[in-house]
Each structure stands twice: as structure tokens, then as C-alpha cells.
Amino acid sequence: MAPPTTHVLRVSRLPAAFLRARPGEGQPTPREVLTAAAAPFGFSGELAVLHSARAALIEMESAAAAEAMLAHHAEVPLSFGGRAVVLEPSTERVQPRPHSEHSAAAVRAECERCVCSLVAQLERREERENAVRRKQRHAAHLAVMGRAFASHSFEKSVCWPHFQRAGLGGCDRSGCKLSHAGPVRFCCMPPRLRTFHERETYPYAHRESSAQKLAVNAALTRHAAAHRVGPRCVVLDGPGGGTARALLASEELGTRAELVHSPNFCTPTYAELGRTASGGTPFLGSLRAFLDSRRCPREGHAQPRVQPNGGSAGVLAASPLFGVVSADYCCRCVRRDLRRLCEESLNIHFHPPPPPPPLLRRSLYAGRHDVELSPVHDLITLFGSQLLGPRAVLAITLARPDADKGRFPHEVRAAVAAAVGEPDAASGDAAAAGETDAAVLCGAVSRLAAHSNFRSELCESFDFEGTFVQIWRLHTAGG
Numbered sequence: 001m002a003p004p005t006t007h008v009l010r011v012s013r014l015p016a017a018f019l020r021a022r023p024g025e026g027q028p029t030p031r032e033v034l035t036a037a038a039a040p041f042g043f044s045g046e047l048a049v050l051h052s053a054r055a056a057l058i059e060m061e062s063a064a065a066a067e068a069m070l071a072h073h074a075e076v077p078l079s080f081g082g083r084a085v086v087l088e089p090s091t092e093r094v095q096p097r098p099h100s101e102h103s104a105a106a107v108r109a110e111c112e113r114c115v116c117s118l119v120a121q122l123e124r125r126e127e128r129e130n131a132v133r134r135k136q137r138h139a140a141h142l143a144v145m146g147r148a149f150a151s152h153s154f155e156k157s158v159c160w161p162h163f164q165r166a167g168l169g170g171c172d173r174s175g176c177k178l179s180h181a182g183p184v185r186f187c188c189m190p191p192r193l194r195t196f197h198e199r200e201t202y203p204y205a206h207r208e209s210s211a212q213k214l215a216v217n218a219a220l221t222r223h224a225a226a227h228r229v230g231p232r233c234v235v236l237d238g239p240g241g242g243t244a245r246a247l248l249a250s251e252e253l254g255t256r257a258e259l260v261h262s263p264n265f266c267t268p269t270y271a272e273l274g275r276t277a278s279g280g281t282p283f284l285g286s287l288r289a290f291l292d293s294r295r296c297p298r299e300g301h302a303q304p305r306v307q308p309n310g311g312s313a314g315v316l317a318a319s320p321l322f323g324v325v326s327a328d329y330c331c332r333c334v335r336r337d338l339r340r341l342c343e344e345s346l347n348i349h350f351h352p353p354p355p356p357p358p359l360l361r362r363s364l365y366a367g368r369h370d371v372e373l374s375p376v377h378d379l380i381t382l383f384g385s386q387l388l389g390p391r392a393v394l395a396i397t398l399a400r401p402d403a404d405k406g407r408f409p410h411e412v413r414a415a416v417a418a419a420v421g422e423p424d425a426a427s428g429d430a431a432a433a434g435e436t437d438a439a440v441l442c443g444a445v446s447r448l449a450a451h452s453n454f455r456s457e458l459c460e461s462f463d464f465e466g467t468f469v470q471i472w473r474l475h476t477a478g479g
């Protein structure tokens with residue numbers, strides 16, 4: 001039996017633009033247009049688009065249908081996209097096509113398989129490169145630490161764990177011979193006991209240039225200028241120095257890079273801030289170590305002149321009192337996660353699912369195990385230090401604790417009560433537990449401020465997803 005070759009028509013010289021149309025792009029696809037053109041004459045439903053030949057094969061229901069179409073287009077030339085095409089009988093065969101739905105599923109499965117294996121390959125390559133990078137990063141970390149602390153001497157007779165763990169009752173070693181007598185300065189703690197990170201943990205790309213952060217920086221600068229504060233500032237900032245930059249850009253505030261202190265315990269960020277200098281003067285260490293170091297008599301602990309590049313950072317001629325204190329405690333390890341990226345952007349799913357990225361966000365209750373990182377103890381230190389100018393602006397950004405983490409408002413209140421030397425007049429834990437973190441923080445600031453003879457006025461607060469920001473104006477009761 002002869003194959004039904006006479007039913008097939010070949011359309012050639014199809015315009016390239018016509019062949020480019022893809023499903024879902026608004027334009028009908030070549031297959032749809034060709035089907036519509038053949039349908040009136042008796043189209044069998046079998047069609048092949050030969051992209052490389054810029055042609056198509058159409059199988060008609062019968063030889064008569066093929067002839068009818070040929071006859072019609074002999075009079076009315078067939079054209080697509082404004083260009084005439086050639087229609088002629090063909091002896092070729094249209095290869096049967098798998099059912100389109102089945103094909104879509106198969107294509108999708110194949111794509112998923114390809115993407116997954118590509119990701120696995122990239123991950124293996126990245127793992128090898130990361131190992132090299134980790135080594136380099138660690139070497140750079142040690143080099144920065146070495147330069148920053150080369151000539152420093154540290155307190156060796158103090159039982160540091162006792163002060164680090166003050167929130168949990170202090171030293172638990174029986175017969176500990178080291179000194180438990182305070183107060184101590186965290187800048188005098190040997191660096192190996194302190195917190196330093198060798199990689200950046202601040203979500204630079206996500207948060208520092210975000211509209212939220214810009215709004216907070218604008219509000220901070222506006223309040224500082226309106227409140228006519230002094231030019232010395234301390235900012236807990238990201239590697240781009242966004243907040244420091246905003247403060248430095250304000251003409252009304254009239255501050256200078258050497259008066260804007262940026263403590264940071266990430267060595268790469270510290271080095272980066274030192275390189276650019278547009279983000280103020282970096283200090284290697286936590287905010288707590290920085291505050292403690294301001295009046296530390298030990299050589300170099302205030303780090304005013306030490307720069308990552310070994311240069312000099314100018315002099316500390318202006319008043320040592322702070323006009324602006326801005327602490328953004330929200331840092332978060334952002335790991336470039338290929339699997340997560342694929343899941344989000346391509347809607348492709350991995351088995352097992354990728355683990356969530358590690359979080360390192362500081363909530364109001366951070367630092368229970370390490371006082372050096374406790375926002376509450378930073379506030380206690382700040383107000384107790386007499387480092388605040390007679391007029392000052394204070395801004396605090398904190399993460400909300402994760403849903404599965406506990407809240408410890410009573411511990412915050414107890415720490416504040418101990419600092420101001422008054423019993424906690426709280427209406428009990430039950431009442432405190434009902435308070436929001438913002439309210440607990442606000443209560444702590446107003447109590448600490450009042451105890452240091454400051455009037456505090458909460459002048460702005462931001463409520464973001466996952467974080468909140470509060471800004472206060474402070475002035476001495478007489479000022």
C-alpha cells in the first residue's frame with residue numbers, strides 16, 4: 001500500500017519573525033497560524049514545523065483537501081507576517097508528534113532533571129572554591145586582628161566568663177581564683193574571648209539599600225539636625241556604611257568622618273570601612289567594647305588611630321560626647337543558596353528541600369549567653385558611661401524574636417532595675433509578657449534615661465516585617 005504522501009503540503013520560505021513566536025507571548029504561534037490556514041480545507045491535525053529549513057509540513061485529510069488548498073492559494077497567495085510563502089505538494093511525511101500535554105510534562109521533567117544536576121555540579125564546584133576562599137578569608141581575618149591588636153595589652157586576672165555570662169548568673173567554676181570584682185571593660189578582654197566574625201553577616205544587599213533603611217536613616221538625620229546635637233556619632237552599620245553616610249551627608253549636622261565611629265566585629269567589614277572611609281571611622285569590636293574603650297586608659301584600646309591599612313585616622317579634637325547613637329542589631333547570614341534561588345525563581349523543587357539559611361539576628365533578648373552582644377547591656381553601658389551629649393538622638397533597630405524562640409521581658413526589666421539600683425516596680429511577669437518588644441525596649445530606655453538625668457522622648461518608630469526601629473530625642477534635665 002502506498003503511503004499517503006499526496007496529502008502532505010509543504011509551506012516554505014516562512015519569515016523568521018513568524019517562526020519566533022512562542023506560546024504565551026501574545027502572538028499566535030506558527031502552529032496555531034498554520035492550523036487556522038489549513039482548517040477550512042480539511043486539515044488532518046498533523047503538522048510539523050521545520051525551524052532550520054524555515055518550512056512546515058501540513059498533512060491534509062485527503063488528497064482532495066490538499067488539492068483544494070493548493071487551488072485556492074494559486075489564486076490568493078498564502079502569506080504570513082506580510083510575506084508571501086511558497087505552498088507546494090510534498091512527498092515528505094509528517095512525523096507523528098507525541099500528545100502535546102504529555103510532551104509538556106515530559107519537557108518539564110527533563111528540565112527539572114537538567115537544572116537539578118546542573119545545580120549539584122555548580123554546588124560541587126562552589127564547594128571547592130569555597131574551601132580556598134575560607135582559607136584566604138581566615139588568613140585575612142587573622143591579619144586584620146593582628147594589625148588591630150598588635151600592641152595592645154589585655155586584662156588577664158579577670159574571670160571573663162563571669163562577666164560574659166552575667167545574665168545567667170556568672171561564673172560557675174567552683175574554686176575559681178580569678179577576679180570577679182567589677183566593673184570591667186570589654187575592650188580589655190583578650191580578643192580570643194570576644195566575638196569577631198571573619199565573614200560579613202549583615203544583609204547588605206537586602207537591607208542596607210532598602211527603602212526601609214533609607215527611611216530610617218532619613219528620619220535619624222532629620223531628628224539629629226532638628227535636635228541640634230553634637231557632631232560625634234556612633235553607628236552600628238553595614239559594610240556600605242549607609243547610616244554613617246547619611247549622617248555625613250547632612251550639612252545641618254556638620255559632622256566629619258573622624259567623628260562618626262563605626263564599631264564592627266566582622267573583620268572584612270572593618271577592613272572595608274577603613275578602605276572607603278566614607279562610612280566613618282571603623283572600630284574593630286562590638287558596640288559594647290567600643291563604649292567601654294572610650295575612657296579606657298590602656299594603650300590603643302580606643303583605637304582612634306589604628307586603621308586596617310595602618311594609616312592614621314585624624315585626631316579626636318571635638319567633644320568626646322555623642323550626639324547620635326544608632327544601633328542596628330539586625331544581622332543575618334546570607335548565604336548564596338543556589339537551591340533556594342532555583343526554588344524561588346524557577347519554581348523547581350529539590351528533594352530533600354534546602355535547609356533554611358542560618359540566622360544571626362539580634363532581638364531584644366539577644367546576649368543572654370554573652371553580655372557583650374546584649375542590646376540591653378549596651379543601653380545600660382551607654383547611659384551609665386556619661387558619654388551622651390546634653391542633647392542626643394538614639395536609634396535602635398532590633399529583630400523580632402523568631403516564633404519558636406522565647407521572650408524574656410522580665411530579664412530585660414530585671415537588668416534595668418539592677419542598673420538603676422531600684423527594685424523592679426513591675427506589675428509582674430504576666431503583665432510584662434503581654435507587652436510588645438517595642439514597649440519593653442521603650443520602658444527600658446525611659447528608665448535608664450531618667451536615672452542618668454535625661455529626659456527621653458520617643459519621636460519616631462518604624463514597624464517593619466521582622467524588625468522594628470525606635471528613635472528617641474534625649475536631653476539633660478537642665479538642658
Ligand SMILES: [Zn+2]
Nearest residue numbers: 159162171176
Ligand atoms: Zn570565675
Ligand SMILES: [Zn+2]
Nearest residue numbers: 187188296301
Ligand atoms: Zn580597654
